[in-house]
Amino acid sequence: LELTFVVLKPHVVKVPSISKEIKNIIIRNGFLVIRSKEKILNPNDLQMFYGEHKNKFFYNRLISFMSSGPIEAYVLARENAIHKWRELMGPTRVFEAQFSAPDTIRGKFGLTDTRNATHGSDSTESARREMSILFPDFDPI
Ligand code: ATP
Ligand code: MG
Numbered sequence: 001l002e003l004t005f006v007v008l009k010p011h012v013v014k015v016p017s018i019s020k021e022i023k024n025i026i027i028r029n030g031f032l033v034i035r036s037k038e039k040i041l042n043p044n045d046l047q048m049f050y051g052e053h054k055n056k057f058f059y060n061r062l063i064s065f066m067s068s069g070p071i072e073a074y075v076l077a078r079e080n081a082i083h084k085w086r087e088l089m090g091p092t093r094v095f096e097a098q099f100s101a102p103d104t105i106r107g108k109f110g111l112t113d114t115r116n117a118t119h120g121s122d123s124t125e126s127a128r129r130e131m132s133i134l135f136p137d138f139d140p141i
Contacts, residue, residue, distance in 0.1 A: 003034065003140055004081040005130040007119035010069035011111060013038070018109055019072065022118065025088060025105065026076065035075040035135050041067050048133050058114060065114050073134040082127060085120040092116060 006026070012018050026033070041049070046063050053059050078084060090097045090104025093113050097106035109117040121127035131138055 001032070001077040001079060002081040002124070003127055003131070004076050004078075004085050005119075005121045005127045005134070006074040006076055006085060008072040008074075009115065009117055009119065010065065010071055011115045012109060012117050013070050013072050022105060022109070026074070029078070029084065029088060031076040031078045031081065031085075033074060034077050035131075035138055036072065037134065038070050038072050039134065040070050043067070045133055049130060061114050075131055075135060075138060075140075082121055082123065086122065089118050089120050 008019055008022055012022060039045075043063075046066055047054075050059065050062060050066075053062065056062075076085065088105055090101040090106040090110075092106070094106065094110040094116060097104060097110050097116070101107045105118055106116045111117075121130055128140060131140060
């Protein structure tokens, strides 16, 4: 099985009915929940987590949004987990998600390009790096 790292972003965690619906999507699609935690991300977590974006125009917006309230972080296992989760999330940009993929997580629950409901790792290397930030004691071997 492959591991992926998933985050429910603050605007989703704030609404119990929406976070419950996303958790149902996780379970219905055969993902196993290996680790989970709720956390308010600190500046150090965020700098490590979003380091690749630090020169982007949306970086400050992204960091302040992601520290605006608790997030829920998950390590999930499934066959082809990384690709499958990104398929379920849909496109990053809210317009594209709502317009061309309305049944995806971002199509349904994305509010803006920044508040796009969930995160999912884009490669095994990112998954390992991201897991080590939120679950430093977890050893994926
Ligand atoms: P994620 O890494 O969260 O799974 P992604 O891989 O689809 O999303 P990235 O390009 O890695 O997208 O961007 C990371 C995050 O930065 C996005 O999830 C979104 O919150 C924010 N972001 C990306 N592009 C934009 C943009 N054009 N305007 C505002 N925010 C953006
Ligand atoms: Mg990404």
